[in-house]
Amino acid sequence: MHFILHKSEIAKQSSIQITGSKSESNRLLLLQALYPELNLENISNSDDSSLMTKALSSNSEVVDIHHAGTAMRFLTAYFSIQEGREVTLTGSHRMKERPIKILVDALKELGADISYVGNEGYPPIKIKGKKLPKNKVSLKANVSSQYISALLLIASKLENGLVLTLEGEITSVPYIKMTLSLLDEMGIESYFEGNTISVKPNTQNLTPKTLTVESDWSSASYYFSIVALSDIGVEITLSAYKENSLQGDSALIEIYKNFGVETFASNNKIVLKKVANNNTPKSFNLVNAPDIAQTIAVTCFALGISCDLTGLHTLKIKETDRLVALKTEIEKLGGKVDITNESLHLYASSSIKSGVSIATYHDHRMAMAFAPLALITNLVIEEAMVVSKSYPTYWEDLASLGFKITK
Ligand SMILES: O=C(O)C1=C[C@@H](OP(=O)(O)O)[C@@H](O)[C@H](O)C1
Numbered sequence: 001m002h003f004i005l006h007k008s009e010i011a012k013q014s015s016i017q018i019t020g021s022k023s024e025s026n027r028l029l030l031l032q033a034l035y036p037e038l039n040l041e042n043i044s045n046s047d048d049s050s051l052m053t054k055a056l057s058s059n060s061e062v063v064d065i066h067h068a069g070t071a072m073r074f075l076t077a078y079f080s081i082q083e084g085r086e087v088t089l090t091g092s093h094r095m096k097e098r099p100i101k102i103l104v105d106a107l108k109e110l111g112a113d114i115s116y117v118g119n120e121g122y123p124p125i126k127i128k129g130k131k132l133p134k135n136k137v138s139l140k141a142n143v144s145s146q147y148i149s150a151l152l153l154i155a156s157k158l159e160n161g162l163v164l165t166l167e168g169e170i171t172s173v174p175y176i177k178m179t180l181s182l183l184d185e186m187g188i189e190s191y192f193e194g195n196t197i198s199v200k201p202n203t204q205n206l207t208p209k210t211l212t213v214e215s216d217w218s219s220a221s222y223y224f225s226i227v228a229l230s231d232i233g234v235e236i237t238l239s240a241y242k243e244n245s246l247q248g249d250s251a252l253i254e255i256y257k258n259f260g261v262e263t264f265a266s267n268n269k270i271v272l273k274k275v276a277n278n279n280t281p282k283s284f285n286l287v288n289a290p291d292i293a294q295t296i297a298v299t300c301f302a303l304g305i306s307c308d309l310t311g312l313h314t315l316k317i318k319e320t321d322r323l324v325a326l327k328t329e330i331e332k333l334g335g336k337v338d339i340t341n342e343s344l345h346l347y348a349s350s351s352i353k354s355g356v357s358i359a360t361y362h363d364h365r366m367a368m369a370f371a372p373l374a375l376i377t378n379l380v381i382e383e384a385m386v387v388s389k390s391y392p393t394y395w396e397d398l399a400s401l402g403f404k405i406t407k
């Protein structure tokens with residue numbers, strides 16, 4: 001279903017409660033399946049986390065995780081150690097184009113039994129769960145950190161733990177650190193030094209624990225963009241956020257200072273406030289925060305300022321090729337964008353076409369990143385319900401700010 005976003009104005013002050021981080025949730029759901037003594041609060045209501053929950057409790061021979069990349073990668077590792085269980089893990093058309101060979105090769109090196117059902121290197125895969133005898137493996141770290149997190153999540157259940165050697169430049173590092181921090185919060189020991197990560201084995205029950213998932217910072221990014229496009233004085237309060245986040249996308253606080261947005265934290269809330277206009281050209285390396293690239297590109301386009309975004313080599317293998325999708329849709333609106341395999345240059349532009357229909361390519365972040373443009377012009381967001389992959393109530397929340405949205 002397409003949504004029409006009419007040119008809107010938002011209230012001077014508003015508050016939004018954002019669902020739990022999908023990255024933290026999908027890690028903790030897997031850890032809870034391995035360690036039932038773990039109790040979880042504020043789990044994400046995203047499709048990707050519901051699919052993860054369902055997959056972990058299903059007894060069926062075929063598990064379909066649709067578009068959920070973390071679920072695909074994390075469950076590949078999980079099912080590899082479920083002794084005696086045979087599962088075919090599959091997903092959406094796009095999931096069958098998202099590479100998984102680096103992870104499958106690493107698991108096989110550890111002793112796993114995994115075979116490709118279709119194209120070599122891509123889902124679907126057939127996994128025969130067994131005990132993995134080995135504890136050392138090297139893998140390429142520059143394609144997706146999710147392969148590394150997947151191995152780390154099952155590591156403490158291997159007889160001798162796990163020692164990983166990471167080859168090449170390590171991408172999306174905060175997501176690896178998030179995995180290790182969650183293991184640490186559960187009482188599982190790990191070390192990350194240089195290009196080596198080791199996790200100690202754990203055969204005993206852990207001390208029963210309740211862990212509360214922090215709300216999702218990638219989802220918060222759209223409000224940083226909205227505030228950046230608003231008048232000085234506008235503020236939006238978001239909850240529930242912690243003082244020390246495990247999510248790398250909390251880099252938004254520093255990044256959006258460059259757009260005149262200040263963030264104030266108190267009582268598990270953050271207040272985003274527009275304090276100044278700053279329309280100088282921007283340049284950011286997003287190798288540690290790839291999921292906010294679309295948000296930032298659209299903010300810059302909306303403000304008519306040029307930007308250089310680098311560190312984007314993982315964007316081509318996400319829900320869609322996000323570099324091509326950004327270029328295509330920004331150019332439909334009258335902008336000009338150059339892309340390489342790992343970077344995006346947006347030229348400054350002085351106008352935005354009205355009434356343009358934005359294609360979303362089954363990518364929640366395309367829909368959510370372009371929506372703030374309704375503060376400037378009318379536009380259509382195609383297949384608007386794609387947002388449910390990470391943030392099912394996005395449109396209701398925008399409406400509560402004052403966005404005028406019709407079907
Ligand atoms: O581990 C995670 O939860 C994620 C890691 C990142 O992927 P890559 O490591 O493939 O960049 C990120 O883009 C994704 O949305 C979530």
Ligand SMILES: C=C(OP(=O)(O)O)C(=O)O
Pocket residue numbers: 067068069070071291318319365390
């Ligand atoms: C890339 C993303 O998710 P995943 O890789 O888990 O599908 C995302 O949420 O932007």
